[in-house]
Amino acid sequence: MDAFLWLAMTSVFTAGLLSGVHCAGMCGGIVGVVSMQLPNRRPALPFQLVYNGGRILSYTVAGIIVGVIGQGGLALKSGMPVQHVLFALASTMMIVMGFYLAGFGKGVRIIENVGSALWKKIQPYTCRLLPVDSLNKAFWLGMAWGWLPCGLVYTVLLTALAMGNAWQGGLIMLAFGIGTLPNLLALGLFYSRVKKFAQSRPVRLCAGLLVAGVGCYGLYKLATGMLLAGQCLFCHSV
Numbered sequence: 001m002d003a004f005l006w007l008a009m010t011s012v013f014t015a016g017l018l019s020g021v022h023c024a025g026m027c028g029g030i031v032g033v034v035s036m037q038l039p040n041r042r043p044a045l046p047f048q049l050v051y052n053g054g055r056i057l058s059y060t061v062a063g064i065i066v067g068v069i070g071q072g073g074l075a076l077k078s079g080m081p082v083q084h085v086l087f088a089l090a091s092t093m094m095i096v097m098g099f100y101l102a103g104f105g106k107g108v109r110i111i112e113n114v115g116s117a118l119w120k121k122i123q124p125y126t127c128r129l130l131p132v133d134s135l136n137k138a139f140w141l142g143m144a145w146g147w148l149p150c151g152l153v154y155t156v157l158l159t160a161l162a163m164g165n166a167w168q169g170g171l172i173m174l175a176f177g178i179g180t181l182p183n184l185l186a187l188g189l190f191y192s193r194v195k196k197f198a199q200s201r202p203v204r205l206c207a208g209l210l211v212a213g214v215g216c217y218g219l220y221k222l223a224t225g226m227l228l229a230g231q232c233l234f235c236h237s238v
């Protein structure tokens with residue numbers, strides 16, 4: 001596994017781990033519903049694990065899809081400079097997301113509108129999975145909600161696209177999904193307490209600045225790597 005892939009996976013895993021503020025607002029109610037609708041007071045943990053497994057699988061599939069698209073694009077162009085530009089764009093969007101999480105700006109909302117058309121086609125099918133009274137329903141609900149319009153997910157998908165490879169794109173989204181798992185498990189099991197904590201102003205500010213820091217670090221490492229290789233962002237040596 002090359003250094004570029006390791007950097008990307010580490011960055012998106014960290015962003016996922018620090019995205020509790022965004023997850024509380026975007027998906028917190030969903031995971032709360034999974035727990036509250038359990039039949040006969042059955043343990044919540046298995047349902048939450050299966051639900052999140054379906055969600056992470058959706059992310060991975062999306063990563064594979066955009067990885068294939070990126071692979072096709074790189075085949076038509078000079079691969080490495082295009083890849084650098086895409087990764088720079090992904091890191092820049094991570095900074096935008098960080099400022100959004102911290103409460104500065106609403107640019108991410110525009111990004112989320114991109115996926116609204118697809119979500120309108122998927123959402124009606126989720127109603128058939130309620131109430132969530134079986135593990136099978138929990139899994140398919142997770143698969144469906146994995147396509148919920150989310151600016152952070154779309155930002156990470158740009159990174160998967162930049163990899164220009166199907167399995168690497170899948171790994172990027174898998175790493176991100178695993179990073180989000182602790183937050184969403186905690187929200188599912190202790191929804192009211194975790195949501196109140198995650199949406200407090202100090203937590204939002206710290207989490208947002210940390211996610212923005214991940215984007216800055218990605219840009220720094222990308223620029224440093226290209227400088228060491230004698231390359232710049234918008235040109236390449238022959």
